Amino acid sequence: MKKTNLKERIVETALNLFEQHGYHGVTVDQIVSESGTSKGGFYHNFKSKDELLYYIHDVFISYVLEKAREAYDNYDTPVSQLCAIIQSFTKVFDLYKPHITVFYQESTYLTGEFNLKINKKRDEYKNLLITVIREGQQKGEFRSEVPAQISVMAIIGMVNWTYKWFKKDGPLTIEAIAQIFNDLLLHSLLTEKAMNQQEVQSFLLKSQPLHK
Amino acid sequence: MKKTNLKERIVETALNLFEQHGYHGVTVDQIVSESGTSKGGFYHNFKSKDELLYYIHDVFISYVLEKAREAYDNYDTPVSQLCAIIQSFTKVFDLYKPHITVFYQESTYLTGEFNLKINKKRDEYKNLLITVIREGQQKGEFRSEVPAQISVMAIIGMVNWTYKWFKKDGPLTIEAIAQIFNDLLLHSLLTEKAMNQQEVQSFLLKSQPLHK
DNA sequence: GTAAACAGACCGACTGGTCGGTATGAATCT
DNA sequence: AGATTCATACCGACCAGTCGGTCTGTTTAC
Numbered sequence: 001m002k003k004t005n006l007k008e009r010i011v012e013t014a015l016n017l018f019e020q021h022g023y024h025g026v027t028v029d030q031i032v033s034e035s036g037t038s039k040g041g042f043y044h045n046f047k048s049k050d051e052l053l054y055y056i057h058d059v060f061i062s063y064v065l066e067k068a069r070e071a072y073d074n075y076d077t078p079v080s081q082l083c084a085i086i087q088s089f090t091k092v093f094d095l096y097k098p099h100i101t102v103f104y105q106e107s108t109y110l111t112g113e114f115n116l117k118i119n120k121k122r123d124e125y126k127n128l129l130i131t132v133i134r135e136g137q138q139k140g141e142f143r144s145e146v147p148a149q150i151s152v153m154a155i156i157g158m159v160n161w162t163y164k165w166f167k168k169d170g171p172l173t174i175e176a177i178a179q180i181f182n183d184l185l186l187h188s189l190l191t192e193k194a195m196n197q198q199e200v201q202s203f204l205l206k207s208q209p210l211h212k
Numbered sequence: 213m214k215k216t217n218l219k220e221r222i223v224e225t226a227l228n229l230f231e232q233h234g235y236h237g238v239t240v241d242q243i244v245s246e247s248g249t250s251k252g253g254f255y256h257n258f259k260s261k262d263e264l265l266y267y268i269h270d271v272f273i274s275y276v277l278e279k280a281r282e283a284y285d286n287y288d289t290p291v292s293q294l295c296a297i298i299q300s301f302t303k304v305f306d307l308y309k310p311h312i313t314v315f316y317q318e319s320t321y322l323t324g325e326f327n328l329k330i331n332k333k334r335d336e337y338k339n340l341l342i343t344v345i346r347e348g349q350q351k352g353e354f355r356s357e358v359p360a361q362i363s364v365m366a367i368i369g370m371v372n373w374t375y376k377w378f379k380k381d382g383p384l385t386i387e388a389i390a391q392i393f394n395d396l397l398l399h400s401l402l403t404e405k406a407m408n409q410q411e412v413q414s415f416l417l418k419s420q421p422l423h424k
Numbered sequence: 425g426t427a428a429a430c431a432g433a434c435c436g437a438c439t440g441g442t443c444g445g446t447a448t449g450a451a452t453c454t
Numbered sequence: 455a456g457a458t459t460c461a462t463a464c465c466g467a468c469c470a471g472t473c474g475g476t477c478t479g480t481t482t483a484c
Binding site: 039040048049 | 438439440441445
C-alpha cells in the first residue's frame, strides 16, 4: 500500500467496506481513514460519494459487457455463444465479487444522470442475451415454447444470484460452477434434436469430478 | 385509508417508499407524513426504524416458509413438491412484491438480533428445498451429477430475481411465469427416465397459450 | 377515570461536503 | 543553472443540514 495511486486505493477499500456494510453503512470518513488518506484526497478524486458509487458500477458493467461482446463475436453458434457468455460472466466472480455485490445491492441509490448511464449498459447486456436466444430459437437449437425474454431473465437470475452465496474458499471453484450452470441451462433450453449434436456434448456435465 | 389500524397503514406506506427509494432513501418523517400520522404514532408502534425493517422481513419470510412447508406436506413426490413450492413462491409476487424487494435489497441493514432471526428462517427455507432435491435424487427422479446445493441456489436465484423485472401489468401473468419456471427447472433437473413419466407431463409447457 | 393511542415540538449526534492551506514537481524566465 | 511561477495532489479543521429518536402533552376508547 504505497506506490498505488490514491484513487485505486480509495476504490479498493470502499469496495470492501460497501460489500460488508452497504453503501449507507459506510461513511466517507471511514473510507478516508481506512485507505490512509484525507477528506481532501477523497474529494480531489471524486466529486461526491455518489460519483464513487457510479464509478464502481461502471468499471464492472463495462468490463462484463465487453467480455460478452467478445464471446458473441468469437463464437458462431448460439449454443457456444451462450455458454461462452455464461462462462465469462461467472468467472468474473473471482475478480469482481465486491463490485458485483455493490452493483446489485446498491444500484437503487444511483442518482439521475449516473442511473441512466448504468441502465443503458445493463440493457445492452440483456439485449445481447436475448439476441442469442432468439437466434438459437430460429435455428431450432433452443426450444421455442419458452419466451426468450423470460429465459433470459431466468438465466440472468440464476447466474447473478451467485453473488449471494459464492465463497472463494468453498468446495467448488468458480469454473466448476460455471460448468454446472451451462449444463443446467442447456438441459432446460435445448431442443431434443440439438441435445444430441456433437458440439453440445462438450458443454455438458459428464461424470467427471467437479471438486478441487 | 380510514379505519385500518395505524400499524398496517405505516407498514404499507413504508413498503412502497422503500421499494422506490430504498431503506436509507426514506426518512421516518416521510413515512409519518405520507401515512398521515405522527412521530408519536410511529414510535408507539415500532421501537425503531430498524424494527420496522425487521417486521417487513419477517412477515414475508414467515409467510413463504409456511407455504413451502404446506406444499411439502401436501404432496408426496419430489417432482410435485418442487413444482408446488416454486409455484407458491412465484405467486407471492402478486401480493408481496414490495416486501420481496425490501427483503432482497435491504437485508444488509438488519442489525444483530434481527439479522439472526431472519437468517434462521431463510436457512430453513433453503434446507427444505435441498431436502426435496436430495430425495428426488435418491429416487432417481433428479439427475445426480448436479450437486443439490448448487441446483437449489440456481433455482432460488432464478425465482428470486423475478423481483427485479416482474411488472403486474406486463404481458404475462405471474401464473404463466411460474409455469415457465417449472418447465425450465424440470428440463434441467430430471433424469430421462423421470422425464417420460405421466405425472411429470402436467407440469411441462405444451403449446398452450401463455398470454393473458 | 385511566390507560392506551396518538400528536408534534424539539434535541443532539452524525455525515457529506467545503475551504483555506501546504507540499511537490514541472514549466518558464533570466 | 538557478530563481520564479504555476498547476496539481492532497490535507484536515470546520460547518450546516439532516434524521432517528425522545418527551411532554392531548385525545380516544372502554
